[in-house]
Amino acid sequence: MKKIYLLVFLLSCSGLYAQDVDSLMATLNEEKDFRTIATFKSPRLVLLQTNETQKARNLAFWVGHRFGDIGGEFGGSNTLFGLDVATDLYLGFDYGITDALTVGIGRSKFNESYSGLVKYRLLWQEEEGMPLSVTLFGQSSWITREPFSSNEFDKELDRISHFLQVIIARKFSPGVSVMINPGYLIRPEAQVQDFEDSDNLFSLGFGARVKILKRISIIADYTIVNGLSRPDDLGIDYYNPFGVGVEIETGGHVFALNFQNSQAIIANNFIPNTTKSWTDGGVRFGFMISRNFNLGPKRTIN
Amino acid sequence: MRLLPLLILSILIGSFAPAKAQFYQTTNAEITFFSSAPVEDIEAVSNDGVSVLNIDNGAISFKVKLRSFKFEKALMQEHFNENYMESEKFPDAIFKGQISGGFDSRSSNSQELIIKGDLTIHGVTREREIPVVIQISKDGEQLRLNSKFEVACKDHKIRIPKLLWENIAEVIEVTVNANYQIIKP
Numbered sequence: 001m002k003k004i005y006l007l008v009f010l011l012s013c014s015g016l017y018a019q020d021v022d023s024l025m026a027t028l029n030e031e032k033d034f035r036t037i038a039t040f041k042s043p044r045l046v047l048l049q050t051n052e053t054q055k056a057r058n059l060a061f062w063v064g065h066r067f068g069d070i071g072g073e074f075g076g077s078n079t080l081f082g083l084d085v086a087t088d089l090y091l092g093f094d095y096g097i098t099d100a101l102t103v104g105i106g107r108s109k110f111n112e113s114y115s116g117l118v119k120y121r122l123l124w125q126e127e128e129g130m131p132l133s134v135t136l137f138g139q140s141s142w143i144t145r146e147p148f149s150s151n152e153f154d155k156e157l158d159r160i161s162h163f164l165q166v167i168i169a170r171k172f173s174p175g176v177s178v179m180i181n182p183g184y185l186i187r188p189e190a191q192v193q194d195f196e197d198s199d200n201l202f203s204l205g206f207g208a209r210v211k212i213l214k215r216i217s218i219i220a221d222y223t224i225v226n227g228l229s230r231p232d233d234l235g236i237d238y239y240n241p242f243g244v245g246v247e248i249e250t251g252g253h254v255f256a257l258n259f260q261n262s263q264a265i266i267a268n269n270f271i272p273n274t275t276k277s278w279t280d281g282g283v284r285f286g287f288m289i290s291r292n293f294n295l296g297p298k299r300t301i302n
Numbered sequence: 303m304r305l306l307p308l309l310i311l312s313i314l315i316g317s318f319a320p321a322k323a324q325f326y327q328t329t330n331a332e333i334t335f336f337s338s339a340p341v342e343d344i345e346a347v348s349n350d351g352v353s354v355l356n357i358d359n360g361a362i363s364f365k366v367k368l369r370s371f372k373f374e375k376a377l378m379q380e381h382f383n384e385n386y387m388e389s390e391k392f393p394d395a396i397f398k399g400q401i402s403g404g405f406d407s408r409s410s411n412s413q414e415l416i417i418k419g420d421l422t423i424h425g426v427t428r429e430r431e432i433p434v435v436i437q438i439s440k441d442g443e444q445l446r447l448n449s450k451f452e453v454a455c456k457d458h459k460i461r462i463p464k465l466l467w468e469n470i471a472e473v474i475e476v477t478v479n480a481n482y483q484i485i486k487p
Binding site for chain 2: 020021022024025028032034037038055056058099127173174214215249250251252292294298299300
């Protein structure tokens with residue numbers, strides 16, 4: 001009997017004590033607001049740029065490829081469903097000057113263009129506070145191919161175009177991120193293929209990532225170009241760029257295996273020049289691979 | 303029924319005892335973890351560990367936000383949170399335990415002790431016995447707790463893919479250095 005009382009005594013004490021440690025812990029809980037990380041796994045989705053930038057003093061090497069039409073007139077078994085053809089090939093480097101500012105250079109097979117890009121993270125989504133991330137993106141492209149006709153590029157400036165975009169992104173859950181990318185392309189009249197087409201074009205992009213496994217995501221983006229500032233009755237059939245893909249992340253590498261109707265990789269080329277459609281076999285396979293290098297000294301963490 | 307007074311007494315003592323209990327707290331405990339693998343050593347530090355310790359009965363509660371760990375490489379930090387710890391789902395590492403036997407709360411000597419309790423990381427709770435060294439300052443205002451123990455990734459369902467370039471040890475060494483202050487009633 002004594003033992004039972006003693007037990008009751010001990011239990012009543014220890015129960016109260018344990019509770020007090022926990023209730024004191026609750027009062028100590030300083031909630032720190034952390035920036036949401038990895039809204040997207042990569043600075044690029046399928047066709048569009050994401051709000052992500054390079055980490056400070058990290059260099060990314062990019063290799064991108066777009067094959068030929070899978071079906072239709074130019075595809076099928078004659079070209080092994082487009083694998084014989086390379087409509088675009090991109091090699092580039094992006095470097096993070098700070099966590100917020102990235103600069104990059106690249107070269108595309110399409111139009112033999114050299115491009116330079118700047119990305120700046122204006123707002124960061126936070127776990128408690130800021131609901132959105134906003135990144136500004138600018139890219140200039142210089143077409144270096146021989147003119148198709150003697151008067152195609154009268155001046156050197158006729159070869160240069162600029163693309164500006166505001167990327168508004170939100171990570172809704174660990175597996176679901178969405179972005180909206182309004183953009184504006186500024187191009188000289190010499191680069192306009194259809195006489196009726198406007199020089200400068202508004203675009204409105206939408207992109208999303210859905211994680212299916214820890215390191216594998218489904219990615220997709222769609223950009224509205226037709227029906228904004230572009231006239232309706234053009235001689236050339238232009239289509240809105242649309243791509244879907246699988247993104248695989250393996251530490252320092254990110255692989256994206258994509259299907260899209262755009263032949264070109266950089267926005268300056270695919271925003272105005274997407275002449276293939278998903279419905280007539282104009283969709284093509286492509287990939288984008290990045291390898292990250294940490295160039296800076298290791299950060300001091302203490 | 304001779305024992306009834308004792309029962310009443312025990313309840314009375316039980317309910318009053320917490321007022322006399324000595325609590326210590328910290329909000330800036332340093333937690334370091336170290337992974338040693340053939341290709342590279344990875345180290346991360348947080349200075350945001352939060353803990354409360356009751357030296358009268360040895361109850362301890364310890365918590366650290368995984369997002370507060372800083373790595374030498376920013377990309378590693380992102381991978382740690384995104385791929386391994388899933389910090390958005392499981393934001394905290396938590397330990398709740400009890401100092402087992404032999405603790406002298408009046409001594410100012412450093413005491414080597416074992417804390418038995420539950421360690422929860424990545425949403426998986428494991429019963430652990432963690433060795434600690436505790437020293438209370440002479441004036442009783444401060445208490446220092448140091449500990450070094452190992453956490454096996456497997457135990458907490460933290461999966462490390464074998465085919466990847468990155469190299470992460472299967473067993474991570476954790477070091478805790480905490481300076482507690484007394485909580486004055």
